[in-house]
Amino acid sequence: MTSFPSVPLVSKSARVKCVECLHGRESMECSSISKWEFVNLLKVSISYIIKGISRQENIMAEQEENLMEKIVSLCKRRGFVYPSSEIYGGFAAVYDFGPYGVELAKNIREAWWQAMVRDHDNIVGLDSAIFMHPKVWEASGHVGGFSDPLAECRECHARIRVDHLLEEAGVFADEKMTEEEINALLVENKGKIVCPKCGKKNFTEAKNFNLLVKSNLGNFTGDFTKEPTYLRGETCQGIYTNFKYVLDSSRVKVPFGIAQIGKAFRNEITARQYIFRTREFEQMEMQYFVHPSTASEVYEEWRAKRFQYYLDLGLKKENLRWHEHENLVFYAKAAWDIEYNFPFGFKELEGIHNRSDYDLTQHSKFSGADLSYRDPLTNEKFVPWIVETSVGVGRTFLAVLTDAYTEEEIGKDGQSDTRIVMKFPKKLAPVQVAVFPLMKNKPELVEKAREIYVELKKSFRCEFDDNGNVGKRYRRQDEIGTPYCVTIDFESLEDGAVTVRDRDTMAQERITISDLPQYFLENLK
Numbered sequence: 001m002t003s004f005p006s007v008p009l010v011s012k013s014a015r016v017k018c019v020e021c022l023h024g025r026e027s028m029e030c031s032s033i034s035k036w037e038f039v040n041l042l043k044v045s046i047s048y049i050i051k052g053i054s055r056q057e058n059i060m061a062e063q064e065e066n067l068m069e070k071i072v073s074l075c076k077r078r079g080f081v082y083p084s085s086e087i088y089g090g091f092a093a094v095y096d097f098g099p100y101g102v103e104l105a106k107n108i109r110e111a112w113w114q115a116m117v118r119d120h121d122n123i124v125g126l127d128s129a130i131f132m133h134p135k136v137w138e139a140s141g142h143v144g145g146f147s148d149p150l151a152e153c154r155e156c157h158a159r160i161r162v163d164h165l166l167e168e169a170g171v172f173a174d175e176k177m178t179e180e181e182i183n184a185l186l187v188e189n190k191g192k193i194v195c196p197k198c199g200k201k202n203f204t205e206a207k208n209f210n211l212l213v214k215s216n217l218g219n220f221t222g223d224f225t226k227e228p229t230y231l232r233g234e235t236c237q238g239i240y241t242n243f244k245y246v247l248d249s250s251r252v253k254v255p256f257g258i259a260q261i262g263k264a265f266r267n268e269i270t271a272r273q274y275i276f277r278t279r280e281f282e283q284m285e286m287q288y289f290v291h292p293s294t295a296s297e298v299y300e301e302w303r304a305k306r307f308q309y310y311l312d313l314g315l316k317k318e319n320l321r322w323h324e325h326e327n328l329v330f331y332a333k334a335a336w337d338i339e340y341n342f343p344f345g346f347k348e349l350e351g352i353h354n355r356s357d358y359d360l361t362q363h364s365k366f367s368g369a370d371l372s373y374r375d376p377l378t379n380e381k382f383v384p385w386i387v388e389t390s391v392g393v394g395r396t397f398l399a400v401l402t403d404a405y406t407e408e409e410i411g412k413d414g415q416s417d418t419r420i421v422m423k424f425p426k427k428l429a430p431v432q433v434a435v436f437p438l439m440k441n442k443p444e445l446v447e448k449a450r451e452i453y454v455e456l457k458k459s460f461r462c463e464f465d466d467n468g469n470v471g472k473r474y475r476r477q478d479e480i481g482t483p484y485c486v487t488i489d490f491e492s493l494e495d496g497a498v499t500v501r502d503r504d505t506m507a508q509e510r511i512t513i514s515d516l517p518q519y520f521l522e523n524l525k
């Protein structure tokens with residue numbers, strides 16, 4: 001299994017990076033780690049290098065690190081993703097989408113909504129609230145069992161997620177194991193498990209740490225921890241609690257699906273790997289309600305559909321693969337992940353689960369409401385089984401960024417030059433067409449360019465750019481992944497044609513202004 005190197009990252013130049021947030025900074029200003037820890041990181045890393053990680057592994061780790069670092073840097077430089085509240089030193093594991101990021105995220109949501117809701121006659125949308133009755137989370141098992149094994153380093157007091165450390169040491173472990181199982185593994189592999197912060201091997205016992213984020217919404221007692229309300233840990237619970245209402249108020253019949261996009265919150269112990277695992281995140285989930293006898297068949301259909309979805313979205317096939325869960329929760333009948341080859345290796349992008357009748361049965365039990373279904377044709381009464389597809393906006397975003405990131409050597413006349421270009425699928429690109437007047441200080445060019453821009457803007461996501469020279473504008477548009485740039489020059493005023501430049505081939509062609517809408521309509525599909 002390829003995973004993020006478990007040793008702290010130190011490149012050849014002995015730069016030190018925060019292993020927590022991957023902010024990619026080269027100085028010692030990261031909020032989640034102290035200067036003292038940086039010094040220790042450096043020591044530990046050097047000791048690892050001396051101990052001799054093979055040269056190959058070193059090179060691979062460095063390449064992975066470089067790609068991640070480059071993506072993080074581009075995202076900040078070009079306004080895709082910013083670390084949260086950075087003017088206050090940052091807030092670990094929370095990120096903000098900038099002007100181009102918010103467009104990309106919106107396009108990702110829309111692609112999902114189109115594929116899941118609009119393209120199906122029997123899937124409807126829902127937007128349930130983030131806050132729900134606290135009993136929901138008891139019924140779902142989150143209050144009792146939604147936890148990760150947490151241990152503390154006795155030396156530096158770092159809090160670590162034990163199953164991840166075990167996995168990185170090559171020992172199979174996951175969050176579904178009991179405290180006893182995890183602790184047995186921890187004892188067994190004592191020599192292998194190293195604190196990622198101080199490098200020592202001295203841990204407390206692992207204890208399950210509940211991931212639900214508590215709040216005082218509607219609680220005015222001053223001590224809300226006794227009766228907390230929760231920020232939802234997943235969006236699907238809102239789908240289960242509305243199952244009956246959707247059934248009664250719309251025209252759906254089993255089999256049918258309810259889809260939802262929304263924020264969820266988890267108190268992740270070690271949130272890291274940039275926007276891959278964050279404490280506040282956005283899910284795109286669809287719950288498909290079926291007759292128990294068809295659940296397995298329907299499950300396979302959704303597996304096939306969801307894999308094809310990523311190919312249709314434009315992700316490279318070699319970056320996608322299947323992973324079957326080795327350790328199923330007791331009620332689950334099947335669980336597969338679609339994994340993506342992120343800069344830190346193949347990791348879960350989407351989960352597809354056959355959840356049996358667990359969810360509706362639990363909510364019937366806890367709420368007292370009858371959540372069974374009567375088939376109008378056969379009159380048979382049953383509790384529907386659920387096939388779930390679940391993916392994060394942030395993870396899709398990171399997969400799309402990783403897939404798109406390209407460096408090309410375009411040096412001329414013996415001079416080396418590299419262009420960075422984000423080869424986003426055209427339907428996802430934040431800006432689809434950029435319109436330039438050749439020169440900023442020629443009013444007749446600017447006026448004509450504005451005119452074209454205003455017209456194209458009606459149908460496409462456009463940007464007007466008259467900063468710097470055309471070469472610089474191309475570079476900037478390449479980095480934000482704009483598929484087409486249109487330049488209006490003096491000839492345009494004479495012949496009514498403009499230069500259209502293709503992002504991927506850099507080829508330029510002259511197109512008549514009146515043909516532009518049709519040209520983009522065909523090419524931006």
Ligand SMILES: [Zn+2]
Nearest residue numbers: 153156195198
């Ligand atoms: Zn430690």
